[in-house]
Amino acid sequence: MAGRDDETRRMTINDVARLANVSKKTISRVINNSPLLKQETRERVLKIIEEVGYQPDPQARGLAFRRSFLIALIYDNPNAQYVIDMQQGIIDVIRGSGFELVVYPCHRRHPNFLSDIRKFVERQRLAGVVLPPSVSEDEALFKLFEAISCPYARIASVSLDLPTRMVVTHDHKGASEAARHLADLGHQVIGHISGPNSFRSAHERHRGLIQGLSDRGLTFDERYHIEGGYTFESGIICAKHLLSLNPRPTAIFAGNDEMAAGVYRAAHEAGLDIPGDLSVVGFDDSPIVSKVWPPLTSVKLPIRDMGALAARKLLAQITDAPPEQDISVSPLLVVRQSTSIPAPLR
Amino acid sequence: MAGRDDETRRMTINDVARLANVSKKTISRVINNSPLLKQETRERVLKIIEEVGYQPDPQARGLAFRRSFLIALIYDNPNAQYVIDMQQGIIDVIRGSGFELVVYPCHRRHPNFLSDIRKFVERQRLAGVVLPPSVSEDEALFKLFEAISCPYARIASVSLDLPTRMVVTHDHKGASEAARHLADLGHQVIGHISGPNSFRSAHERHRGLIQGLSDRGLTFDERYHIEGGYTFESGIICAKHLLSLNPRPTAIFAGNDEMAAGVYRAAHEAGLDIPGDLSVVGFDDSPIVSKVWPPLTSVKLPIRDMGALAARKLLAQITDAPPEQDISVSPLLVVRQSTSIPAPLR
DNA sequence: CTGAAAGCGCTTACAG
């Protein structure tokens, strides 16, 4: 390894112990917040630690603990904004706690998916992992984490696990709110482009749509349902199909904003005005909502908060702290200008 | 710490040494690719390591080495796609090397910016850091890294450091290519919305524009230059200004795609057709280019490759390997349908 | 080319 030696040697637990006139074990107790410690001693040591700028070495602690202070975000989510927001939420919580965030992008369909993750977790002796969709929906992965005793927090649209390990996003609720919004505007013939069947969220958003319409006395016609791939291109293709139906839908609820942008493109090519001829609703409230015209009505998920909540649940498991109360976050419909009263009613 | 004990104890260097009938030091030499080792011994040990699935403990190695096996990506870049692509590029290179990637989002204007980074680097004894813009442009940061002997790789639009520590993106080149493209189409009155003055890339792209026009015998008129903030909203505002000038520009070169999307919005509101009344060029080739209509001509930066190159340069420093040859990557103009011959010439 | 001893900076398990 390169690099010259540091001028001033790093402070160690021994140095602090000497300065405080106690044993290193006492310093260790301060670091680890041990309850069996005189308040006066703790404060005196804490003061010295502060003064000399001592930072316990996480590698040495990890070696002795047989657990590192690393938390991993294992993701296969193609939405960059989603991943970045989640990272930020996790950082919001762990910064200052001594833990760090390691990122692990992967492909769920890769043949070595499971064995690579296993090697990674065991090699690094990870303190825990955060799993957003769609890796959060892989059951084989959880059997693995159970088997190797690795704490984890899953984020998914519906509860799939113990509350202490789950952050539930209730996509169902957001989708039903969107559906009621469309119904209240007067839409009756509504198209739905769902996400791929392999995503739990696709089902939840679809179920939510049906529920929301049902709340308003409407029945969703499954002929107006088509499965997309959560991509822009799939949105275009699926929208073309829906717009060719008779009667033509007066509104389309897309499973995410990418596909909603595809609906815009298809509507544009068909010479249809949004929202005049067609109302559009998306899901995610991603940065794109304000860049398309008209601004897109979308269901917002508090992704950063979800990351923060997952991190808190993880720390609660790792430190045996009292479990978190909040098990879930709530989506919120943000109404913009892509939805209006359908033309026939105007 | 929670978690039950593992059923089967982990393999250690001692176990492997016993199985191979050599000392642990020999195993250590195999792990660290020491040259002074009989080929036969190395192969025999490697085979056993493979068979028993031994993975050296990075925490123990790090403790003994006084350096961790962690590389950090320190970023304050607001472009999610940029950061994700860069992460992926770094991972492409370090996966399998024993190093892991830790993420550190930050704010350059935060009062504790420098001291927090210093604490972070020292506490984790980082093997190295990767710095994309705009943290890559902070000179105080480099004095710090020098002072604490922390290896780093900087990514910037122009060379700011030793070749072994720099990945240069030559934004100048991409911008001049875009300018020549516009000139070749016949545009003479060209507007430019640059990024904020505090970004080196903003200057480089502006300089590139001037150079490219000059290559075609044109002189850029600085009255058609306005500074934006690399955001969508700033793009709208700046485009409105440019479109109010007399004569009105027939083309606008935006400093990034976000602002180009803002130009679209302003053009739309002004009733101008793209590219009929106004040609638009962006920079970044971000996912948005295909979602706006018409698809945006943009300068593509190979961000993932840049991350990979930065990681390779970092590993070269850390392991004292021969330095990388490539010092830079090249931007590429991707021509789509937002640029055409200006109306007066048709 | 290979090895025995000491140490990296912490915590655990056991005393007192």
Add this chain to the structure above:
DNA sequence: CTGAAAGCGCTTACAG
């Protein structure tokens, strides 16, 4: 409430 000994899994520095 506090401490001395042993150990976590590696590498360094020194021998041979």
